[in-house]
Amino acid sequence: MSTYLTNFKNLRKELKYILYISIIIIFFIEFIGYSYDEIFPSAYTFSNIILKICYSYVASLIFYYLFVHYKRQDDKRKYYEVLSSKLNKLIKDHNSVFEKIASINGVNDDAMDDEESLKIFLKKIGLYQKYDGVFVANVGRIDWKTRLTIISKTSTRNIENIYLHSSILEVELIQLLEKVINNGLFQTLISFENIRLSNENFEDFYKDFYSYRLSIKNLRIYKEKEIDMYIL
Numbered sequence: 001m002s003t004y005l006t007n008f009k010n011l012r013k014e015l016k017y018i019l020y021i022s023i024i025i026i027f028f029i030e031f032i033g034y035s036y037d038e039i040f041p042s043a044y045t046f047s048n049i050i051l052k053i054c055y056s057y058v059a060s061l062i063f064y065y066l067f068v069h070y071k072r073q074d075d076k077r078k079y080y081e082v083l084s085s086k087l088n089k090l091i092k093d094h095n096s097v098f099e100k101i102a103s104i105n106g107v108n109d110d111a112m113d114d115e116e117s118l119k120i121f122l123k124k125i126g127l128y129q130k131y132d133g134v135f136v137a138n139v140g141r142i143d144w145k146t147r148l149t150i151i152s153k154t155s156t157r158n159i160e161n162i163y164l165h166s167s168i169l170e171v172e173l174i175q176l177l178e179k180v181i182n183n184g185l186f187q188t189l190i191s192f193e194n195i196r197l198s199n200e201n202f203e204d205f206y207k208d209f210y211s212y213r214l215s216i217k218n219l220r221i222y223k224e225k226e227i228d229m230y231i232l
Contacts, residue, residue: 004070006073006229007065007069007070007073007074008065010069010073011065011069015061015064018057018061019057019058019061022054022055022057022058023054023058025050025051025054026051026054026055026058029047029050029051030051072168075168076168076230077230077231079165079168080227080230080231081230081231083162083165083227084223084227084228084231086158086161086162087219087223087227089154089155089158090155090158090159090180090216090219091216091219091220091223093151093154093155094151094212094213094216095109097147097148097151098112098213100131100132101121101122101125102121104121104124104125105121105124107121112213113213115206115207115210118206118209118210118213119203119206122201122202122203122205122206122209123201123203124201125144125201125202126143126144126200126201126202127143127144127145127197127199127200127201127202128143128144128145128196129143129144130142130143131143131144131146131147144202145189145197148185148189149189149190149193152185152186152189152190153190155180155181155186156181156186156190159177159180159181160181162177163177170226172222172226173222173226173227176215176218176219176222177219179211179215179218180212180215180216180219183208183211183212183215184205184207184208184211185205185208185209185211185212186212188205188208
């Protein structure tokens, strides 16, 4: 029963609103309206037409809920466990970078929510400065540009894999993922992967860093609100 209630809660708001209005109209006409004489000619005929429309909508919504919406929500529940882990990987990669930037600058992670402050912090991050983060595999000594390029490519692949199940993804999630995958930082690093840039640090990239941070923040908020409820 709890599954049915959860799936009903996830029904589109406008469909639920029309359902509530239809039920109110049905009760009003059936239990109150017919108790009075016609207030104008053909009032009963008009009421019957409205009543049939309301009954038809309720019946149609029940059919849609049982044979379309319920199955779609069930498919979501099965896939969203996988989706959650993929989104967690995107968020984790982002966090590892910004936590490292914060550590180098001796500030809290929240300090980088300000665009101008982030610009200052990035002055201390050289493109070819050694990156001391932790890796799952031993890839040797790499610099910041290489590390960020790896994140750009793996994040892009993860999002492309998510798109394979686009039929059960909400439009809002796809839009959020598009902002991540089309981030200027990702595009630049992938495009110039094998080219040595003349920039000494990432200061000139601060707008792209900030855009990347903002897109991941919005993705995390969406995940906690819309994805995690399916797997709790």
